[in-house]
Amino acid sequence: MKRWKLPLLLLVVLGYLQYSLWYGKNNVYDYQDNVEMLVNLRADNEKLKARNEQMFAEINDLQRGYEAIEERARSHLGMVKPNEYFYRIIIDSDSKKR
Numbered sequence: 674m675k676r677w678k679l680p681l682l683l684l685v686v687l688g689y690l691q692y693s694l695w696y697g698k699n700n701v702y703d704y705q706d707n708v709e710m711l712v713n714l715r716a717d718n719e720k721l722k723a724r725n726e727q728m729f730a731e732i733n734d735l736q737r738g739y740e741a742i743e744e745r746a747r748s749h750l751g752m753v754k755p756n757e758y759f760y761r762i763i764i765d766s767d768s769k770k771r
Contacts, residue, residue, distance in 0.1 A: 695701060734741040746752040753759045 693700070731741075735745070751759070
């Protein structure tokens, strides 16, 4: 009977470790879910970094030069300089169909 105690104990410990690995807290499935979530978060982070870099570049442009300010005023506000003429061409919807 004494010969079977150690292998039986090792088998029970192995079973407990396997159960913990597959079904316990922080198991293999949780690890795979966390890796997938990490990949998604890193991709989102890269998109946000690119957007932030673009915004910082635009801010620097607006702080350093008047060309960027003038461009934004012309495109967003429709401003024109003195002695300039602004022409707006409106295409009739009936002429598009022909």
